[in-house]
Amino acid sequence: MQHQPPARDLPASWPPERTAWLNTGAPMPLLGLGTFRLRDREAVRLSLHAALENGYRLVDTAAVYGNEAAIGSALRELLPRCGLSREDIFLTSKLSPRDHGEAPTEAACLRSLQELGCDYLDLYLIHWPGTQGHPQGDKGNKERRQLSWRALERLHESGKLRAIGVSNYTIQHLRELLASCRVPPAVLQVEFHPQLAQSELLDFCRQKGIHLQAYSSLGTGQLVGRPEVVNVAERQGRTPAQVLLRWALRQGVSVIPKSASPARVAENSQLWNWDLTHADMEELSTLDCGKRYCWDPSSVA
Numbered sequence: 001m002q003h004q005p006p007a008r009d010l011p012a013s014w015p016p017e018r019t020a021w022l023n024t025g026a027p028m029p030l031l032g033l034g035t036f037r038l039r040d041r042e043a044v045r046l047s048l049h050a051a052l053e054n055g056y057r058l059v060d061t062a063a064v065y066g067n068e069a070a071i072g073s074a075l076r077e078l079l080p081r082c083g084l085s086r087e088d089i090f091l092t093s094k095l096s097p098r099d100h101g102e103a104p105t106e107a108a109c110l111r112s113l114q115e116l117g118c119d120y121l122d123l124y125l126i127h128w129p130g131t132q133g134h135p136q137g138d139k140g141n142k143e144r145r146q147l148s149w150r151a152l153e154r155l156h157e158s159g160k161l162r163a164i165g166v167s168n169y170t171i172q173h174l175r176e177l178l179a180s181c182r183v184p185p186a187v188l189q190v191e192f193h194p195q196l197a198q199s200e201l202l203d204f205c206r207q208k209g210i211h212l213q214a215y216s217s218l219g220t221g222q223l224v225g226r227p228e229v230v231n232v233a234e235r236q237g238r239t240p241a242q243v244l245l246r247w248a249l250r251q252g253v254s255v256i257p258k259s260a261s262p263a264r265v266a267e268n269s270q271l272w273n274w275d276l277t278h279a280d281m282e283e284l285s286t287l288d289c290g291k292r293y294c295w296d297p298s299s300v301a
C-alpha cells in the first residue's frame, strides 16, 4: 500500500529519499541504530551521539535489551545538544516474550514508555510469536499473541503507540494475524541479509502493505569477511558493511545496524547517493542458503 507523503508529516531533518511510508500514513527512517547488547550507559550515549550526528533518526530497542532507561536518559541529554526534539526521532521498542496476553502486554508497554521517559512510541513490536516459559509447539501461543495484539490495537487507538507491528513472524503467523486483526501490522522486523534473503516473506509483505525491517544485516558482524561481500565492496569502493546495508535498502527494506564504535556507526551511515549494480546483486544472491545467526521462529505454533 503506497501512501503519498503529506509534506507536513515529514520532520525537516528526514530527507525523503531516506524515508519509508508505513500503512498508517506515517514516515519511518530507512536507517536506524540497533542497540541489542548495548547496555552500558556510557556505551549507549557514545553510540547514540555518533548516530544522531551522522543522520540516524531511528532507534531500535526492546524491553529484553535492558537499555530503555539508558536510551531515554541519553536522548534527553543529546537531542537538545544536536538541535533535535522528540518529534525528530522514531523510537521503536518491543514486547518481551514473557509478557504475552492482554493485561501483561498493556502493563509492559506502559513500563517501556516510562523507562524511555516518553509519552508515545513511534513503533511497538511483538518481539517473538511464542510465550517465554511455554514450548514452541504449544497451541496456546496463538491465542496469547492474539490477546497481545488486541492490547496493542487499543494502545494504538489511544495514541500511545503510533504504529504497531511484529517481529520474527513467519508467513503463517502473519496470515493468522491478518485474518483476526482490526489494525494490520505496519512493520515486520526479521533477520534479513544475503545468506537469508527471505524472498517469499518479502513478497508477502509487499502484497499486504507491511514494511519489512531487517535485523542482523551484518550477520551479527560475521558476514563482513565473506569473500563475495568483500569482492563487491572492492568493486564499489565501499566497505563490506556498507554493501550489506545497501543490499537491503535496494530492496526497499530498512536497516538497523548496531555498533558500539562511533567510527563504525559513521561508516554504517554512508549508504546514500550510490547503489549496487545488477551484477553485484547477482553475486550476493549466490550467498542465499537459509543461514540464521539468530533464532528460527518456524516451529512456534
Ligand SMILES: NC(=O)c1ccc[n+]([C@@H]2O[C@H](COP(=O)([O-])OP(=O)(O)OC[C@H]3O[C@@H](n4cnc5c(N)ncnc54)[C@H](OP(=O)(O)O)[C@@H]3O)[C@@H](O)[C@H]2O)c1
Pocket: 033, 034, 035, 036, 037, 060, 061, 127, 167, 168, 189, 190, 214, 215, 216, 217, 218, 219, 220, 221, 222, 224, 241, 242, 256, 257, 258, 259, 260, 261, 264, 265, 267, 268, 294
Ligand atoms: N527483533 C529481533 O529479534 C532482533 C534480533 C536481533 C537484532 N535485532 C535488532 O537489530 C539490531 C542489529 O542486529 P545485530 O545487533 O544482531 O547485528 P548486526 O547489526 O548485523 O551486527 C552487529 C555486530 O557487527 C559489528 N559491526 C557493526 N558495524 C560494523 C562494521 N562497519 N564493520 C564490521 N563490524 C561491524 C558490531 O560490533 P561493534 O559493536 O564492536 O562495532 C556488532 O558486533 C540489533 O542491535 C537490534 O536492535 C532485533
